[in-house]
Structure formats: structure tokens, C-alpha cells
Amino acid sequence: MPERLDASNLPALARGCALLGAGGGGDTELALLMALRAVEESGTVPLVPLGELPDDGLVMPCGSIGSPAVATERLWSGDEGLVLRHTVEAIRAERVCALMCFQAGGANGLLPVTWASRLGLPLVDADGMGRAFPKLQQAAMHLAGIAAGPLVLTDGRANTLVLRPADGDWAERLARGAARTLGGVCAGALYLMTVKEARAAVIEGSISHAVGLGEALGAPGQAEQRSTFGDVLGGEMLMLGKVVEVQRRADDGFVRGSATVAGTAEYEGRELRLELQNEFLLAIEDGVVRAAVPDVISVLASDTGDPVSTEQLAYGERVAVLALPAPEVWWSEPGLSVSGPRAFGYDLEPSEIRLEGSRGVR
């Protein structure tokens, strides 16, 4: 694992995070530009395993909450991390010892790097999801009984909110409503915990795992070994082909839809249907579920290897569809109840659809 995050490995982290975004989590290109600028100006960021931090140290999981598309227009001030830290330290009456990504999938795997650099704090090599999920309570900390609140939100201007929700569901409802009022997207710190609590509550190794995935994908435009994507990345190649149908609709706050990929080359004559709700959630071939949430289903542009988001996916694109195993915690009974197919409205028996080779907390 890298000891520091710097210009040499941040591009790989960005590609890995985009892959773990499973089609969601927001554009990593701008988040990468911000992180590169931050480490150049304010210094590189130590990446530390939990084991190297003191038991009673305070860990601050953080990231953005709300619309990533809005975040590409009202770009971050860069000082959000400072506001979050000061507010958290005032609430807890103790110093933050390290930041953590609450979600390593998408832009949220990079935004805390920018803030950590500006604050001169290390980043924990861990996250709460091991991928992108749409809801705040879909976090390993929630399963471990860590409270989401007090939850600090700031809009990068002078507005700061401290929410003390009754439970995880209320944390999601209150935070998403607040994000809308704060301009569609805001920065948040949540699931505050000590290092000792974190050891039993987070997905360790997520950041170095994302760097490794990004390195395996290669530099942008260089991933020519498209039929070996699956082998290289430790997942399973589900389909190589072209997108022949995309449908999207917006209801109750989330974009839902489906897409069909028609196989080409050695996949000629086969067809894979993808169900999406912000992220890709199911991959179905001939009525058989090939992969399902919580495992990570990612779509890559087959000529460049660039991950394709559910928003970008368009007719005619040549793609590779991959499934990567989710961290073990999501295949536990409580994990499945929060983030399994049924949590997304699909009536599927999880035991039949699991990929082999899960990694992470055991």
C-alpha cells in the first residue's frame, strides 16, 4: 500500500474510485484536479492504516452529500474540510486525528484527500462502503452500531448545520433535505468515532484497494487488454458489447432505469440487461441474474477503459461490463438487509447471486 497520496498515485486512485462508483458517486475528473492542486500547494497526504493510530484518536468520516452534477457547477471552496473539522472538534471537545472517506466510490473517494491536504491531517486507509451507495445508512459503521449523528453539514459558504437525528434513516432524510436547501450539494462529516471503535466498524484497506484497481486499469486510454479486464481486476467479465438501449426516469429523488448491452466478438449473440438506480444494481442475462448489488457492477468504455456513469451511458457505446466482489460485510445478514437487492426493491434470493472471492472485513 502507498504510504502517501501524491501526484504519482492520485490518478490511479481516481480511476479506482470511478470503478467502485458502480456507475454512480459523481465524476472523479474534477475531484482529481482538486486533489492534485491541493497536494501540490499544501502537501501530500499520509495514508495510514487504523493500526498506526492511537486508540482514543477521533476519526472524521466525510465527503459530499447531494447532487454530483450540481457539484460540477458550484465547485467547492476547498475550505469545507476546515469548517467540518472545527465544528466537529467543538462538538466533541477533542482534536480530529485523521479524516476518512465515508464512501470510496466516485468523487467521494477523492474529496477528503483535498481536505486532508489542506488540514495537514492523514487519511485513514478505509471507508464505510467499499463502493458507492445512494444512502448514508448504507455504511459499515451503521451496521456496527455507530451513530450517524451528530452530523455536520456545510455549504462551503458561511452556513453550517449540526443534525442530531433519531436514527440512521432520519440521518438520511434530514441530510438529503438539508443538502437541497444548501444548494443541491454540501459537505458532510458523520459517523464520528474513535480509532478503537473504527477498528470494528469500517472497511479497511479501501483506499489502497482503489489505487490497486486504478493501476490495474492502466493510465487513461491505455487499457487495451479489454477481454482481460476481469482477470486483472479480480472480478468477472459479464459482457463485451455495445449499448443498444437506455431508459431513464426520475422519481422520488433517484434516477432509475435500465440498459441493454448486446454482445460482440466472443459474446456475439448474447444480451445483458442492466438495472440502474444512480448505480448499476443488477446484471441479468437470459432471465438469470449474473451479478447483483451489493457486488459492484461497473461499465467501462472498451476502447479507453474509462468507467462510464449511469448518467453518461448512451446508445452505441462500446463497453465492457464487469462485476467486482463487494466487501464481506455486505454479504452478512444485516448488511444484506441494508444494501442487498431487497433494499433496492428487487425480490431476489441473495445466496444465488453472489460472486466468488469477496474481500475486506471478515
Next chain:
Amino acid sequence: MASAELQLGFDVGGTHLDAVVMDRRGRLLAKAKLGVTGRLRDDLGAAVRAVGANGSIGPDEIARVMLCTHRRGALPAEQGLKRVGVLRIGSPLTHALPPLSAWPDELRSRVSAGEAVVRGGAEYDGRPAAALDEDDIVRFLGEVAADAESIAITSVFSPVAPEQELAAAELVRRELGPTMHVSLSHEIGSVGLLERENATVLNGALVGVVEGLAAALDDALEAEGVHAETFVTQNDGTLMLLQHARRFPVLTIGSGPASGMRGAAFLSGVEDGLVVDVGGSHTDVGVLVSGFPRETADRARIAGVRVALWMPDVRTLSFGGGSPLAEEAALARAHEALADRVDRAKAELQSPPLVAVGGADVLVPDDLPGVSEVIRPPDREVASAIGAAMAPVSAHAECICSSRPDRRLAALDDVRASACAQAVHAGADPAAVSVVQVQEVPLNYLAEPAIRIRAKAAGPAG
């Protein structure tokens, strides 16, 4: 004097200049293909004389002149780029990525006369986010006054709420005089601050290019006795008044491939299909949807800078009629590359027709896989000039609105009306303008879903 009814179309390329004369019903009356000398004014004059050479077309019969350009690769170096004062309105937000982040150093130092981020901006629903800091703007304009030849203004969410950009433009006029060129981002790109700002700054830098083109065209037409309204093609193949284009050069920089595709559609009657345009050194492969080039905003880059511009989704191959393909193996490789491009482009179309145009369409074989037929229309060697001459005028408008059905319908009406008004402003006939395309993209992860609506209106040049 005969009543002026005819249209004169030009395609200015790197090696050739094509000219056509057409009547309003689309009949081709004259065509010419000339080698270029590098003196644009002289070349245009020679082309006017060439299409009128048999005496049947008098200069006073030309009512409109339409021009497209085929430029390759990076920004034009020879004419020089203007120095641009870069003003962003959005503080206290946006500082994590200042203006011109990720520009190549050399381009940045050539173009930037100074950058500032001042307080202001709007929310995604159009409400003001912060009051505009006019004092700061005046201070910045004072700093760059000596160096800047152009000011580029980009405000947060200006495609939804342009008021602060307009107010800042007024300050530029007051402080630096009415002749200072001003580029406003809401007139140029869509949501995505950095990419829209990049496009707006490039627009300011390119002002001289269109000025040079306009001066050459005006001079040449004046000398040949042609008194016509002049238009240039935009990146999507539609027209805008040359007078209008002087303010929006970046919207015309990639117009050549789209004009070739519009010409191919016109000559062949194919509305949905593929177009292969073989020039002297390059071959463009694109897709026609309802007679217009399919567009993309995802991958657009100019000189290595990511820009928020809708450009034709054209893939270019680096061979053409002038390439050394005599060797059988080289020709086979070219055919293989072409077949691959064609197969990628056609995607959702089941066995579409393919229209081959340009001066060297012989390089396109008759038996491309997955294509129903290869159509080689007459006059295809001047397809781009014809595409320019027969193009409609168009413009865009966009907004972000709540997905509540009543709000959405009201917003759709507003955006459609705004697109039509913009098209008329750009030179379309008010009596014949209509909305030709509406796109709706939902925004992810919001508590109350929002929808981004973008409409395009077009009509014949009026």
C-alpha cells in the same frame, strides 16, 4: 436588376476552397474547387469569379453568403490569439479549482491577461447565491485594462440565471469602453463551470480569427460587387449571422465536419445514416440523426483543454485522398480502420445507409460490412459548401427545473420559446423557426429530483 434570390456557399479548407451557388429550392447552379494560395481574400474573390465565370450568375443575384471552415487539430497559431481577462463570479465557492486549472502552461501564458474570482453566482434553481461584488470587478478590470483585448465572464449557474454575467458585462462597457470584446459563458456553454469557463476563455482568445475571416470575406465580396447577408456555420452545421459569430468564434471552430454531414444529408436525401467525408489528408466518420449530425458534449477538447461545447460526434482517421495508399497493404489497413470506425459509429442503427462525400470518396469501398448501401451522390466533392449554403440557422436554450409536472411543463414552454428567440436573434426567419430537439436529463441524488432541459430551435436564414 434581378431580384436577389441565390445563396453562395464556401468551404475554406487547408488545401482547397470550394464554392457553390444554389437557389432557394436547393438546385445547384454552379460549383468550383480551387487550390488555396494562403491569401484568403484573394482566394475568396477568385472563387466568386469562378462560379460566375459563364456569365449566367451576376453578383447582384446573390442574396446570402454562407461559409464553413475545415481546420485541423489545435488552435490556429498564425493569426495569433487575443489576450483575455478571465473573470469568474462565484466566490466564496469554486476556489478549489481556480480559472484555467489544467490548461497547458504555454497556452495559459499566451492567453491569460489575468484572472479573478469575485463574489456572486446563482443556485441550481436560479435563485441568487450571493450579491455581485461590483467593486471587485471594477478593481480587476483596472488591473487588466492595459493588457486584455477581450474579457471572458463566467458566473456559477449562469445557464440557469444569466443576470450577474449581464451586469458584469455592463461594468466592462462602462470601465473599458463599448469596443472591448466580452464573452459571456451562458451564451456559449452549458452546466459544468470549469468546462464552460474554458470554452468562454477560448472564445475570447479566438476573436481575432473570426475578425480576420470576416474582413477577408467582406473585402472579397465588396470587390466582386456582391452585396449579401453573410453567415458562418456553427459546430453543429447550422448557421449564424457572421455579425453574430464575431462574438462567438468558439461556436464555429469545428464547423467543417458538420457542414460535410449536412451536405451529405441534403444531396442524398438520407436523414438517418452514416457519413464518411474523405478530404485531402483526413477522413471524418459521423452519424446523421434526423438530418443533423449526432452531437456529443462529453469528450470535447480544444488544444487539450476540456470544454463544454456540443460538437458533432465525429471520429477522424488520419488518411485522405492525398495519402500514399498506392501499396495494397496500406490501402487494406485504411479500409480496415474505416470499417472499424463505421461499425462503432453505426451502433444502434440496423444496417444503415452510408453516404460517401468529399473529394476522394473512391477510398470508401462499396462492400463495408454492416452497411445497407454506399451512396455516392452527384456533386459530393463540394458537399461541405452545399451543406453550408442549405443549412438552417439555429440556437440553444437550457434550464434546470423541478420534476413536478406543472413546473416541468412551464419550464419546457419557457425553454422552447427562449431557443426560438435566440435562433431569430442569430438570423433565422421568425415566421419559419421551430424547435427541432429537446433533451431532458434528470439530476442524481437530489431530495426532490430536478431535470435539466435543453432545447434547440432552427429555421431557414431569413
